[in-house]
Amino acid sequence: xKRLLYCLLFLFPATLLGQxxxxxxxxxxxxxxxxxxxxxxxxxxxxxxxxxxxxxFNYKFGNNADNNAVRMEARWGAKNMNEKYGKSVxxxxxxxxxxxxxxxxxxxxxxxxxxxxxxxxEESRMEQLKKAIHIFIDKLREDDILSVVVYDTEPYVLISAxxxxxxxxxxxxxxxxxxxxxxxxxxxMLYGYEEVMKNMNSNxxxxxxxxxxGVANIGVTKTEKIIxxxxxxxxxxxxxxxxxxxxxxxxxxxxxxxxxGNGKAYYVKNTDDLQSVFSxxxxxxxxxxxxDITLEIETxxxxxxxxxxxxxxxxxxxxxxxxxxxxxxxxxxxxxAEIEKGQGKYKGKMFEVALNLSYFDVQQQKIxxxxxxxxxxxxxxxxxxxxxxxxxxxxxxxxxxxxxxxxAARFYESGDxxxxxxxxxxxxxxxxxxxxxxxDAQFLPVNKILQDCLTFIKVFNKNP
Numbered sequence: 001x002k003r004l005l006y007c008l009l010f011l012f013p014a015t016l017l018g019q020x021x022x023x024x025x026x027x028x029x030x031x032x033x034x035x036x037x038x039x040x041x042x043x044x045x046x047x048x049x050x051x052x053x054x055x056x057f058n059y060k061f062g063n064n065a066d067n068n069a070v071r072m073e074a075r076w077g078a079k080n081m082n083e084k085y086g087k088s089v090x091x092x093x094x095x096x097x098x099x100x101x102x103x104x105x106x107x108x109x110x111x112x113x114x115x116x117x118x119x120x121x122e123e124s125r126m127e128q129l130k131k132a133i134h135i136f137i138d139k140l141r142e143d144d145i146l147s148v149v150v151y152d153t154e155p156y157v158l159i160s161a162x163x164x165x166x167x168x169x170x171x172x173x174x175x176x177x178x179x180x181x182x183x184x185x186x187x188x189m190l191y192g193y194e195e196v197m198k199n200m201n202s203n204x205x206x207x208x209x210x211x212x213x214g215v216a217n218i219g220v221t222k223t224e225k226i227i228x229x230x231x232x233x234x235x236x237x238x239x240x241x242x243x244x245x246x247x248x249x250x251x252x253x254x255x256x257x258x259x260x261g262n263g264k265a266y267y268v269k270n271t272d273d274l275q276s277v278f279s280x281x282x283x284x285x286x287x288x289x290x291x292d293i294t295l296e297i298e299t300x301x302x303x304x305x306x307x308x309x310x311x312x313x314x315x316x317x318x319x320x321x322x323x324x325x326x327x328x329x330x331x332x333x334x335x336x337a338e339i340e341k342g343q344g345k346y347k348g349k350m351f352e353v354a355l356n357l358s359y360f361d362v363q364q365q366k367i368x369x370x371x372x373x374x375x376x377x378x379x380x381x382x383x384x385x386x387x388x389x390x391x392x393x394x395x396x397x398x399x400x401x402x403x404x405x406x407x408a409a410r411f412y413e414s415g416d417x418x419x420x421x422x423x424x425x426x427x428x429x430x431x432x433x434x435x436x437x438x439x440d441a442q443f444l445p446v447n448k449i450l451q452d453c454l455t456f457i458k459v460f461n462k463n464p
Contacts, residue, residue, distance in 0.1 A: 042452040045409035046252045047267055050310030050402045051325075051333065056442050057395055059093030059334050069361045070290050070327055071095045074374055077392040081351065082382030087306070087340040090297075090353065090374070091392045094335070096289040096327040105362075106204040108285045109145040111161070112136070113192035115212040117152045120179035125213060125245065128271035132278040133174050139282035140164045147195035148174065151188030152181030153218055161195045185216035186226050189240075189257075193233050205285055206238045207263070213245040216253070223253050231260040239263045239326075243277055259312075264325055287329035290359040292367075295322040295335065298354040302342055309336040309399035319354075327359075336392075336399050341378070349378040387434070394442075397434060401427055401446045405453060412453075417461040424454045 061073055077089035112133065120126040133148075140146060147161035148170075159173050192208040200206055220226060230240050240261025242254035245268045258265035264284075266277045297305055298319040305313070305320045313320040322335065339353070355372040387393035404427040408420040428450060431439070439447055 041409065041412055041456055043405060043409055043449055044247070044251065045406050045413055046255055047409075048402050048406050048449075049265070049267060050399055052266075053402055053446065054310060054334050054395070054399065055332075057334060057398070059091075059095070059332060060391060061093060061095065067097075068370060069097055069363065069368065070293070070357065070359055070370075071097070072355070072357050072370060072372060074355060074372060075389065075392060076374070076376055077396065078384050078386050078388045080377045080379040080382055080384060081341060081386070082379045082384060084383050085386040087338060088376060088386050089392055089396050090337040090339055091395060092295070092335040092337070092355065093332070094295075094324075094327075094357070095332040096329055098329045105286060105288065106201075107141070107143040107145060108205045108207065109161070109196055109199045109201065110140075110205070110207045110209060110285060111147040111149060111192040111195040113149045113151065113155075113188045113208055113210045114158075114177065115152075115183060115185070115188070115214065116150045116177050116179045116181075117183045117214055118180050119183075119214050119248070123271060125271055126177065126179045128274050129211065130174055130177065132274040134171055135275050136278040136282045137164070137167055137170050137174070139279065139286065140167075141286065144286070145199045146170065147192070147198075149188055149191040149195060150177055151184050151191070152179070153184055154181075155184055155188040155191045157191060157195065161198045182218040183212065183214045183216055184219040185210070185212055186220035186229070189226070190229065193229075193238060196238050197236075200237065202237055205288060207285065208233075208238060208240045208261070209243065209263075209281055210240065210254075210257070211243045211245070212249060212254070214248060215250050223250075223256070226253065227256050227260050230257045234261045241281060242266070243268060243274075243281075245269075245271065245274065262326070284326070284328040284331075288326060288362045289329055289331070290327040290361060290368075293324040293327060293357070293359040295324065296320075296354075296356040296358070297322070297337060298356070299339060300352060302344070302346065302349070303339050303351055303353065304342060305337055306340050307338040307403075309338070309396070309403055311335060334395055336396050338396075345380075346378040347380040351376045351378060393434065394440060397431060398443060398446060401431065401443070401450055405446070405449055408453060412457070417457055421454070421457045421461060424450060424457065428454060 061071065072092065072094050074090060074092045081088045142164050144164050145161055146159065146164050147157065148159040149155055150158045159170060189208065189210055196206050196208060234240065240257055241263035242258045243266045244251045244254045251267055255265040268274055268277055296319060299305060300318055308320065308322055311322050311324065313322045324333065353374050357370045359368055361368045387396060404423050408423040411420040
């Protein structure tokens with residue numbers, strides 16, 4: 001029966017999937033599956049990083065002067081809240097200043113931990129990775145401290161912790177890396193921490209950057225044990241970022257490691273993108289602006305925060321606290337908070353939402369706290385759409401697609417295809433409501449993922 005379905009799909013894709021999937025500029029082509037062995041759900045639940053994906057947009061800051069290390073502004077998605085929608089979207093823009101000289105910032109103490117297992121032979125992965133490491137080295141300064149650890153079945157130190165100095169020797173050592181063996185991820189990570197410990201200094205950035213393209217399959221392999229090690233070393237002052245390549249890896253582990261190591265987890269689909277990721281990590285290291293960043297959103301008793309798109313948050317009384325990664329020079333972020341009203345009559349009510357941004361200013365070496373209070377009137381007879389602001393609407397719907405696709409993927413992975421379809425189709429309908437004919441070009445990549453997932457479930461779920 002399945003083979004017949006594949007043949008029909010090739011011959012009559014529009015018939016099987018519904019003509020509406022092909023007949024206007026809004027839609028993207030459906031996924032075509034050539035054989036049972038190639039059938040794979042289009043996206044994993046932990047594959048999408050909304051924080052990174054939102055970089056396709058720039059928050060439009062006002063012209064008011066702001067000399068703080070991290071600038072903060074906010075705007076509502078509509079001029080008021082009303083009974084028809086009962087909610088609003090608050091968009092918060094953050095951007096770090098560019099007043100740090102790369103010469104004056106303290107040296108960094110970093111260890112690259114590189115997976116050189118046998119799978120790195122495929123698709124010229126190792127050659128592309130070496131190019132990325134070369135770029136990383138070239139961005140470091142002479143006084144920065146670098147070590148390189150490589151691991152397969154066993155880890156070993158390729159370059160012991162040393163001042164960068166003559167980069168030619170470093171490049172030669174990297175060129176000698178040859179892929180082979182299994183993946184002792186935990187062993188490699190421990191060696192990296194040991195190298196950083198040799199030059200620990202609380203006044204500088206101490207960091208391990210871990211790369212892998214596979215699954216930890218030798219040595220310590222239990223997720224909680226590996227995460228516990230990262231947590232322990234982070235308490236000692238060593239951060240951890242992770243870089244994962246390809247689909248055959250435990251990206252959920254890499255995300256948890258980065259979260260517990262106060263770093264960032266990068267998911268790289270294309271080997272060509274490795275260079276930009278390593279370049280970005282190098283820039284983050286040598287141009288720190290703010291650390292330990294938190295944003296508190298206080299809503300009062302009449303409102304509650306339903307969702308923060310793209311960031312982890314914690315419910316705290318009548319609001320939430322959002323934890324953000326460290327900021328380097330010119331780094332920016334867009335946060336989207338979906339806020340709903342509680343039960344009750346609010347005619348003529350003026351809602352207040354208080355923001356408080358707190359961070360450690362690297363240049364001033366002190367904690368900065370910045371409050372901002374916003375008001376939103378309630379219009380009981382109003383009918384204004386809660387996404388009437390074009391910029392907020394665009395950013396919110398983009399984030400909504402990404403978060404919905406990830407949520408649907410979690411249901412698919414747990415075996416609930418009906419729930420996954422419900423989420424995906426609901427999201428598709430919402431996007432069509434605002435863009436009935438043609439999508440903004442920036443939406444096309446994420447909409448393709450959405451349509452691919454919908455197509456998969458339409459074909460393979462017997463009760464879509």
